[in-house]
Amino acid sequence: MAPKNKNPNGENVVPEVQQKKTQALILKSSDGEEFSISKSAAGLSVAIKNMMEDDCAGGVIPLPLVDGGTLARVITYLNKHAEDGASDEDKRKFDEEFLSGMEVDVLCDVALAGNYLDIRGLFHDVCQRIVNGMKNKSVEWVRKTFRIESDFTAEEEEQIKKEYAWAWEGVDSDAD
Amino acid sequence: MNSEESPLPEDLIIEILSWLPPETLASFRSVSKWWCSTISDAKFVAKHQSHFGNSLKNSNSNRIVILTERHADPRAPLKLRLFLDSNPGTFPEHNMELDLKKRGAAESCRIMGSCDGLFCLASSSCDYVGIQLCNPCVRWATRLPVHCFTDKFNPVDLYYGIGFDASVNDYKVLKLRRPVTSRTHMPGAAAMFSVKAKSWKRLNVSVPPNIPLGRSVFLHGFVHWLTCLPSLYNNIKRIMLFDICNEVFGELQLPEIDRDRDTNACADTSISVVRGSLCVLVAESKTDISCDVWMMKEYGIVESWTKQFSIVLREGITKCVEQTVGGEILCCTRKGEHRNVSRHGELRYEPLPSQLVLYDPAMDEYRYVGPAPSCKHVISLVASLALVNGTESFVTSLCLLSWFYMTLQWMNTDMSKQLHLVNMSFCCEEEKRVCWVRDIDDEEESSTFVLRGGCPGSGQRRWEKGWSFHTIILQLDRVIQPDPTRPNGSEDGTSEAGYWSGSGRARLGNPSKLGPSGALLMHLPPPGYCTLSIAHLDASLCFPIARPADLLLTESVLELANLPPAPFRVSGSLEHLIMNARIANRNRAKKGTLPTPGALVIVGEDVERTPEVRADPNEKKVKESKKKSKRPGKEVTEGPSDPKKCKRGSKSSRSSKSSKRSKSMAAKSKAVADKNEEENFQLSGDLNK
Known part of the structure; x- marks a missing residue:
């Protein structure tokens, strides 16, 4: 199943990656954008690390499943976590800010990229973020967010709702 | 689920769901059919246990x-x-x-x-x-x-x-x-x-x-x-x-x-x-x-x-x-x-x-x-999704165990207020398998009981053609004193090898409500308007049936038993029981023998009469016989006053009135059983229903 290939915000995020590091690597997103990243940062991704070891060391690594906007975010994350002087506390703070601004759509894209590039820390954090956002949410919210059409008949849905009546108590009234 | 539109592939959704608390997941079952089946899936439940369950171990969540x-x-x-x-x-x-x-x-x-x-x-x-x-x-x-x-x-x-x-x-x-x-x-x-x-x-x-x-x-x-x-x-x-x-x-x-x-x-x-x-x-x-x-x-x-x-x-x-x-x-x-x-x-x-x-x-x-x-x-x-998928399969399986329904009706409604049947179980002859009727649902202010029976033990056990009931055990709660105004039966002596024998070791009712002699009167009104009287019993009795063949389940009934949501109903099986009791009564009357102590016999048996009418003609006789009895409460018996009349009555009623009644009873029992069924499903998540 292929993820969608558009930047959800429609903006073109320019990564703050300097080319000055000698051991740099070019990552190519699905929409053709190229990002350079230090090898140490890229090594945090198990998938990229494997690719580097395999063949294309020094060359361009195409990432056909990640779009430019998402890749830019992932690279921001990787750079922070590869930073030499950053303490765990710094990283934690950064993660918090990094993720707090994201909509669920963006989070999903990042989660997908994190999964694809095998960056466990990022993937886990993003998933937890989505999970926390889903607690106490209504079924309608879930359908809207994950773009799911109910394939239940009205009777079937009513039946399930009846059985789990209390599960509807205390859901956030704001569907968004 | 439309995978093209969804921002996440299914495996990632499963990953995310496995971290959610069970009560949230319970409600998310209604998002879509895929979500519902995913959340109910045994593999997912195991994954949820390892993700969400383990995350709980570090928290104070109660x-x-x-x-x-x-x-x-x-x-x-x-x-x-x-x-x-x-x-x-x-x-x-x-x-x-x-x-x-x-x-x-x-x-x-x-x-x-x-x-x-x-x-x-x-x-x-x-x-x-x-x-x-x-x-x-x-x-x-x-x-x-x-x-x-x-x-x-x-x-x-x-x-x-x-x-x-x-x-x-x-x-x-x-x-x-x-x-x-x-x-x-x-x-x-x-x-x-x-x-x-x-x-x-x-x-x-x-x-x-x-x-x-x-x-x-x-x-x-x-x-x-x-x-x-x-x-x-x-x-x-x-x-x-x-x-x-x-x-x-x-x-x-x-x-x-x-x-x-x-x-x-x-x-x-x-x-x-x-x-x-x-x-x-x-x-x-x-x-x-x-x-x-x-x-x-x-x-x-x-x-x-x-x-x-x-x-x-x-x-x-x-x-x-x-x-x-x-x-x-x-x-x-x-x-x-x-x-x-x-x-x-x-x-x-x-x-x-x-x-x-x-x-x-x-x-x-x-x-x-x-x-x-x-x-x-x-x-x-702890919070857990354990058996979130249990509902469907489990409830259906109850039906697959060949449950059957039986309707019992109290004919005199005043009795139904004082007595209620707690248990009724049938033992089958072949291989000594036992079929229990356990779940008894009675409507309030109603005289009808719906009994649900089935084979306990292994799930493979099913009713098989040729099986027959062997013993019926009834258990009553809230026993009452024998009513002196009612015929208590007459005692005509001892010994016909235990057609009805009591085994009242357990008692659910209040012992103080037992009669002074320890006897109790139970009116069991099967379709024949018969009233059974039991002596020397606390709350339960069991009796072997003279001819087990009388209670054979028919083939058509057996077929129905295999259809999960359609429990079949046996109406009027007790009629056969009563018939056998009648035969025993008649035999006793012919031979002049007496029932064994603690035996159960038929009192005032006549299908044509209403309960009120029925009671009267026997009353005198009963009182007389009671006077004769030197062991009160030991055994109470009243044979049919006129065997010919009784026979005539039985025949005519069975062909006409009885069938009418059994039809109406069956309809009633169906209604009750359906209601019962509905209630059973109320808590369950049987989505097929």
């Missing part, structure tokens, strides 16, 4: 279930309140009703064990009372098929456990009967219900004579009970184990609990599983309650018992219930404690009911949970 006390109406379903610990330390309350309608059963039901968010509710003294299995977090509860160790209603000491057999990924419910006690004289017995197989199995193990003190907990493949040894009235406590996979018992030593304390003080000991470790709480109550909590740091290593803390609880707390899964101590405040309420500058005192509070030993804080009912009905559970 889920506390309270079964509220019963209403005055004994038929009202039990209410269950669920308190979920939420972040700001409050306990939002959720209510659900537990389907415990059977009268007489609920009073004796207790929470008997827990495992993975499941708990079971069962009776410690009644063999035939159904066991309820419940996962409150996903709002699932069901009755297990009834299991009985014997077909006799003897008093028993029962206890239970739930466990998860990881080798076969199956939840199992254990039912144990303690060996010989002062009350019972039966050997120990053990049976295990497998949720996957949906059936009971007798276990070939010898049950230790330990006396269980409280409910069981499950950890690392073992069910644990805190027990004390039965010998010499000493107070030696042990943890008894049952290996759910290998089906053997074991023992675990408790820590060296301080013995130099005041020996007069009574120490309450309980075990629980706190964040994956076995804990023992010793609560000693003098003026205030002092608590010691021990934890077995490394499971199975007795030396690793470590005293976690020792505290004295706040004044006003009168009882320690247990240590919760989050490590806090659940306790009750004194009933009627007064609280100062300042209003307009004056102090007022208001009485308070007993309350549940949680004591957090780490923070030294008390948190209010809610009003406290009987403490035996409070349990703290």
Whole structure:
């Protein structure tokens, strides 16, 4: 199943990656954008690390499943976590800010990229973020967010709702 | 699910869902069919257990279930309140009703064990009372098929456990009967219900004579009970184990609990599983309650018992219930404690009911949970999706076990108010298989009973062509005194090899309501308007049927039995019974012999008459015969006054009126049964329905 290939915000995020590091690597997103990243940062991704070891060391690594906007975010994350002087506390703070601004759509894209590039820390954090956002949410919210059409008949849905009546108590009234 | 539109592929959605709490997932089942089937999937449940379940081990999250006390109406379903610990330390309350309608059963039901968010509710003294299995977090509860160790209603000491057999990924419910006690004289017995197989199995193990003190907990493949040894009235406590996979018992030593304390003080000991470790709480109550909590740091290593803390609880707390899964101590405040309420500058005192509070030993804080009912009905559970998928398959399987329905109708409605049938069971002749009719649902103010029967034991057992009933056992609750104004039957002597023989060892009703002679009158009005009278019985009777062939199930009925949602109904089977009783009566009359003591015979049998009319002509005779009787209550008999008339009446009615009646009865029984069925499905998540 292929993820969608558009930047959800429609903006073109320019990564703050300097080319000055000698051991740099070019990552190519699905929409053709190229990002350079230090090898140490890229090594945090198990998938990229494997690719580097395999063949294309020094060359361009195409990432056909990640779009430019998402890749830019992932690279921001990787750079922070590869930073030499950053303490765990710094990283934690950064993660918090990094993720707090994201909509669920963006989070999903990042989660997908994190999964694809095998960056466990990022993937886990993003998933937890989505999970926390889903607690106490209504079924309608879930359908809207994950773009799911109910394939239940009205009777079937009513039946399930009846059985789990209390599960509807205390859901956030704001569907968004 | 439309995968092109969704921002996440299915495997990532599954990943995310596996971190959500069960109550959220329960509601998300209605997002779409894919979500519903995913959440119910056994693999997902296992994944959820490892993700969400393990994340709970590091938190103080408590889920506390309270079964509220019963209403005055004994038929009202039990209410269950669920308190979920939420972040700001409050306990939002959720209510659900537990389907415990059977009268007489609920009073004796207790929470008997827990495992993975499941708990079971069962009776410690009644063999035939159904066991309820419940996962409150996903709002699932069901009755297990009834299991009985014997077909006799003897008093028993029962206890239970739930466990998860990881080798076969199956939840199992254990039912144990303690060996010989002062009350019972039966050997120990053990049976295990497998949720996957949906059936009971007798276990070939010898049950230790330990006396269980409280409910069981499950950890690392073992069910644990805190027990004390039965010998010499000493107070030696042990943890008894049952290996759910290998089906053997074991023992675990408790820590060296301080013995130099005041020996007069009574120490309450309980075990629980706190964040994956076995804990023992010793609560000693003098003026205030002092608590010691021990934890077995490394499971199975007795030396690793470590005293976690020792505290004295706040004044006003009168009882320690247990240590919760989050490590806090659940306790009750004194009933009627007064609280100062300042209003307009004056102090007022208001009485308070007993309350549940949680004591957090780490923070030294008390948190209010809610009003406290009987403490035996409070349990703290972990959150789990266990058996979220159980509903569908389980309920269907009950039907697949060839349940059948039978309708019994009280013809004189005043009787129905005074008596109710608790149990009716049939024994089958072939291979001594037993078919029990256990679940009895009666409508209020109605004279109709719908009995549900089926074969217990192995799920493979089904009715087979040619099986016949062999023995019927009836059990009555709330027995009444023989009404002197009614015909009590006449005694015509002794001995016709036990057509109706009583075995009234167990009694559910109030003994004081028994007649002075110990006799009771039971009117069993089968379709023939017959009234049966029983002597020398407390509450149960059993009688073999003269010709088993009379009660053969027909082939068409057997076919229906295999259709899950269509339980077939046998109306008027008792008619055959009565017919046989009539034959016996007639034989007795011809031979001039007398029924055996404790026998059951037909009184005032006439299909044509209404009950009121029926009673009159016999009355005189009955009184006469009673005078003759020098052993009152031993045996009461009244043969048909005129066998010819009776025969004529039987024939005509069976061809015309009886068939009409049976039709209307069948319709009525269908309505009742349908209602019953609906109620059974109410709590379940049977999506097919």
